[in-house]
Amino acid sequence: MTDNNYEIVRVMDDNGDLIEGVSLDMTDEELCEMYEKMLFSRIFDERAIRLQRQGRIGTYPPFKGQEAAQVGAAFNLQSGDWLFPYGRDLAACFTFGKDLKSALLYTMGHKNGSSDSKNIFPLAIMIPPQVPQAVGAAWASKLRGEDRVALATLGDGGTSKGDFHEGLNMAAVYKAPAIFLCQNNQWAISVPIDKQTASETIAQKAVAYGMEGVRVDGNDVLAVHKVTKEATIRARNGEGPTLIEALTYRIGPHTTSDDPTRYREESETEKWQKRDPIELYKQFLVKRGLWSEQKDGEAKEKMKEIINEAVREAETEQKTTLADIFEHVYETQSDDLIKAQQEVKEDFTLTN
Numbered sequence: 001m002t003d004n005n006y007e008i009v010r011v012m013d014d015n016g017d018l019i020e021g022v023s024l025d026m027t028d029e030e031l032c033e034m035y036e037k038m039l040f041s042r043i044f045d046e047r048a049i050r051l052q053r054q055g056r057i058g059t060y061p062p063f064k065g066q067e068a069a070q071v072g073a074a075f076n077l078q079s080g081d082w083l084f085p086y087g088r089d090l091a092a093c094f095t096f097g098k099d100l101k102s103a104l105l106y107t108m109g110h111k112n113g114s115s116d117s118k119n120i121f122p123l124a125i126m127i128p129p130q131v132p133q134a135v136g137a138a139w140a141s142k143l144r145g146e147d148r149v150a151l152a153t154l155g156d157g158g159t160s161k162g163d164f165h166e167g168l169n170m171a172a173v174y175k176a177p178a179i180f181l182c183q184n185n186q187w188a189i190s191v192p193i194d195k196q197t198a199s200e201t202i203a204q205k206a207v208a209y210g211m212e213g214v215r216v217d218g219n220d221v222l223a224v225h226k227v228t229k230e231a232t233i234r235a236r237n238g239e240g241p242t243l244i245e246a247l248t249y250r251i252g253p254h255t256t257s258d259d260p261t262r263y264r265e266e267s268e269t270e271k272w273q274k275r276d277p278i279e280l281y282k283q284f285l286v287k288r289g290l291w292s293e294q295k296d297g298e299a300k301e302k303m304k305e306i307i308n309e310a311v312r313e314a315e316t317e318q319k320t321t322l323a324d325i326f327e328h329v330y331e332t333q334s335d336d337l338i339k340a341q342q343e344v345k346e347d348f349t350l351t352n
Contacts, residue, residue: 006203006215008247011222014275016283024222028290034075034221035285038067038278039296040303041091044100047307048107052256056315057107061088062252065219068277069183069246071095072224073151076232082119082137082150084130088183088250089153093120100307104314111320111328128158131167131180138176138241149177149235151228156196157188159205168243172209177235179228180243183218185250190263203245211241218248219277222284248277323348 011022018024024031045064052060063070070091077083083096090103097118106113106123114122119137124130134152141148158164159182171178182202186193199205206213212234214227224246231242249272253260260269285291326341327333333341 006201006213006245009214009216009223009227010220011226012220012280012284014280016280016287018284026225028288030075031285031288032290034071034225035278035281035291036299037071037075037095038091038221038281039299040306041067041071041094042278043300043303044090044094044103044307047304047311049252049256051107051311056311057104058109059255059257060107061255063088063091063250065249065251065272065277066183066185067091068221068281069181069218069224069248070153072221073153073179073181073228073244073246075225076228077149077151080119080146080148082121082134082141082148084121084124084134084137084150084152086124086128086130086154086158088155089123092151092153093123096120100310101314104310105317108314109320110314110317111324112317127161128152128154128163128167130154131158131163132170134178134180135167135171135176135241138171138178138235139174142174142177142238147236149179149232151179151181153181153183155188156182156184156186156193156202157191158182159202160188160196168205168209168211168241171241172211175238175240177238178241179231179235180241181228182243182245183248184245185218185248186268187250187254187260187264189254189258190260192264201245203243206243209243211243213243213245215245215247218246219272219275219280221277221281321348 010019013019045062048060049062051057070089074092074095077096085092098116098120102113102115121130121133131152131154134150138150168180184193184202188196201215203213203215216227217223227244231244234242251269251273282291323341323344326337329337
């Protein structure tokens with residue numbers, strides 16, 4: 001299947017079998033670990049929706065259906081690399097090592113919700129400031145002689161914004177070690193991809209910037225892992241950035257405040273659900289004797305316990321006040337921020 005000579009890279013067929021002629025360079029342990037990352041992310045996503053409906057966290061953007069694209073890409077990152085996620089990318093964050101409790105605190109509006117031991121920038125809610133930020137980090141690493149890459153993730157809607165153009169253009173000019181993963185999930189809220197761009201593909205936009213462009217089956221975690229690994233190798237070798245278009249689908253709503261039935265047909269969603277990335281990959285592992293339904297059930301129960309414990313811990317944290325946020329703008333507070341913080345504290349005292 002080709003569009004403008006951009007073949008859609010696949011490793012597995014729809015039955016969970018390796019496509020003829022394709023080989024793997026991953027250990028059995030790595031193959032299972034990648035599945036566990038996907039499964040954990042799905043269980044967290046489902047729990048987060050319930051927490052939001054119960055009023056225990058704020059508005060939440062589900063990512064069901066996009067686990068393969070996120071996990072497959074982030075699984076290639078090394079500890080010193082950078083991840084610049086957009087708002088729907090907790091699966092990528094968990095894969096790279098984001099603390100579960102901090103992720104929950106983020107959804108609760110807590111000041112420590114973006115605190116991480118890894119080089120993970122806060123989830124980008126605006127679209128898409130993370131692209132030029134990733135280029136800056138990648139370019140800085142290059143100037144310092146560091147062996148680091150920056151992975152920026154975005155949705156198809158992000159390709160219509162100026163930040164996308166500016167970021168990719170600069171990355172290509174300076175051969176910054178950056179990878180741009182566009183998860184083409186077909187809908188930017190209620191705007192379909194055919195109303196988002198006149199290009200036949202998003203991958204072909206790479207031509208105009210002078211960088212590598214790749215189109216991959218975003219529901220095939222092995223394929224996403226393969227093309228992202230190749231992109232990171234090119235980046236580390238000084239060969240410049242890569243734009244990856246991962247074809248996938250957002251099964252759920254844009255956020256928990258959205259009703260997708262108002263703008264898309266249920267039959268479209270059902271078609272994509274038949275290629276659930278987790279079920280597809282589980283078939284692959286089961287056929288290789290690396291996984292079983294019993295192992296799957298045991299893993300799910302253990303993961304639910306881990307998530308439940310993190311929820312309990314997050315809900316015991318003291319809530320963030322309006323005055324607290326002034327301490328997280330700059331490393332050292334300026335005089336005007338100190339004054340504004342004091343005024344907020346005084347106003348709060350008077351009204352309470």
